Amino acid sequence: MVTVGFVVEGASDKKLVESQSFRDWLIQDYQLQVIDQVVDVGGNGNLCARNIAFYVNLFKKQHNPDKVVVIADLDPEKCAPCITKRKEIIGSENIDLVIIARKAMESWFLADTDAMKSWTKRGSFFEEYPEKTLSMPWDRLKEIGLQTIGRGPGSSKIAFADKFIKHHRFSVVKAAQHPNCPSARYFVEKLELLG
Structure with a gap:
């Protein structure tokens, strides 16, 4: 079993990762166990290379996950014009996977x-x-x-x-099956590779 720690940008992302349905899916399909503590950095200003290293290193020291996944919104009006630039802003030090939801996770x-x-x-x-x-x-x-x-x-x-x-049984797997939601599909595909 591979343990995975999540660092997220906001409340919606955190609710998804903390949900029992998400955790059950990861264990059942990919043998990935989510670390109980999900780190919410509280907004996209905190998800940049100079700040994220602090959160990731502290998380690794306290919980020692096998893998670290960061979930962030693109927020093109506020943060970055494209996914590549957004990933550059976040950085990759001690991070195994960076997922960028196009516009925002609510998509x-x-x-x-x-x-x-x-x-x-x-x-x-x-x-x-x-x-x-x-x-x-x-x-x-x-x-x-x-x-x-x-x-x-x-x-x-x-x-x-x-x-x-x-209550409405949102599933990122179902979102990933939408023909025009590539960031959800990328998330599901990349999680499978971590397992």
Whole structure:
């Protein structure tokens, strides 16, 4: 069994990694065991080479994982214009895998058609380009919620992520199966290689 430690940028990412369904999937399919402590660096300003080394080294010292995975958002308006540049900003020292969600991790929520059907209470749902929304994916979720159930996801990304994962059964594997969600597919494929 390979132990994996996750360093994430924000609350939605942390909720995903902490979820039992995600952990069960990694153990069952890839023999990867998630270290209980997930490090949330609290925003993209903290995920750069000069700061990430501190978090990764401390994590390795305290928990000694076999592998370290970093999950970050692209946030093209705030951080970097492309995935390559974003990875350069984060760096790679003592990191085994860096995953960049295009725009933001909430785009993966939009890509899981079954979870979105459950949340919107609609028999059909398909977001054609979940990673190319005009606004940020969180804003797109608000639009969809207002159009379908008369309210958005709420003001708390943490609460929504928790509910979306637990009650609507969000699965990164299902998001990865979306034809236009390459960052989720990359995540799943690269995790398989770690196992």
